């Protein structure tokens with residue numbers, strides 16, 4: 311059958327995170343008790359105000375196709391949010407609502423990338439970036455964010471990777487999997503590179519609200535004169551515990567957004583009408599967001615202390631709900647992920663799933679309940695002693 315596959319289809323690989331999660335689900339179904347710390351998904355239930363808005367939308371018959379760019383009420387709410395929280399000024403023509411940030415990134419890259427075009431992406435980084443780029447015929451060129459530099463971008467090294475085939479710099483901050491972010495000063499330097507080489511920037515800000523220790527999130531599109539070359543991608547998934555609703559949005563230059571809307575029109579039509587109606591209310595769920603952030607803060611402290619007691623060092627992540635500890639003294643990333651699964655009954659992702667720079671690390675999240683995290687640390691302590 312594979313002989314019928316397109317070249318494109320051959321280039322796409324399974325998501326290793328989703329693949330691991332599927333295996334773990336099978337193990338759990340067969341009766342094995344596993345603590346799931348692999349897939350990046352809040353354990354919280356979506357705030358009630360959002361669920362009620364969805365129920366209301368269904369009762370009111372908002373169950374039809376919507377405009378391909380998204381419903382006007384949601385786009386207006388997004389414009390207000392972008393202005394007040396991200397300092398990004400936009401208008402209705404510069405917004406597209408998408409079925410998740412992932413789809414937004416796909417539409418943006420599908421709009422921009424020709425065969426052989428180079429996109430600079432972080433290493434380590436979320437696996438979908440390189441997969442989508444390569445599926446579209448582009449080349450993902452990895453800029454290193456090494457552990458010895460606390461996973462920060464080496465901006466000079468980034469500049470040195472630009473060639474005449476480079477079209478886009480892709481940023482993801484706070485970063486999945488490291489939790490590291492990019493400061494305003496660093497963003498200014500990256501902006502200068504984009505301007506000097508006439509590049510576009512796709513800025514994936516999915517984790518913009520999950521921040522710790524006073525970390526401030528600055529959207530690169532808010533820097534002076536930068537908006538015309540920035541495509542900023544946001545998500546409802548993590549901030550509002552809405553992973554299954556599939557809702558995200560993108561703001562960027564009108565010609566690019568218009569092309570993305572055409573792609574959405576011809577492939578998905580629109581995001582789910584009910585999710586969109588509920589999304590309008592999400593921006594009013596600030597009290598719920600604050601409660602989740604308080605809980606994440608508590609869990610992060612607990613996990614960092616617990617890992618330290620296991621003799622495992624870990625950068626305190628400025629953002630996201632991920633930890634990317636250095637497990638190199640226990641074995642390779644793959645070995646330790648397997649060891650944790652087998653002996654600690656804790657499911658994590660090997661760091662190499664996020665690029666070569668991920669070797670020596672594993673990704674685990676703390677979007678699980680405190681009792682689960684306590685059990686995970688107890689089990690990891692025992693597993694490490696066995697080694």
Ligand SMILES: Cc1ncc(COP(=O)(O)O)c(C=O)c1O
Nearest residue numbers: 410411412436486516545547558
């Ligand atoms: C960096 C990053 N971007 C985008 C996404 C996808 O977000 P969404 O659920 O809105 O598609 C994820 C999900 O794990 C992510 O880690």
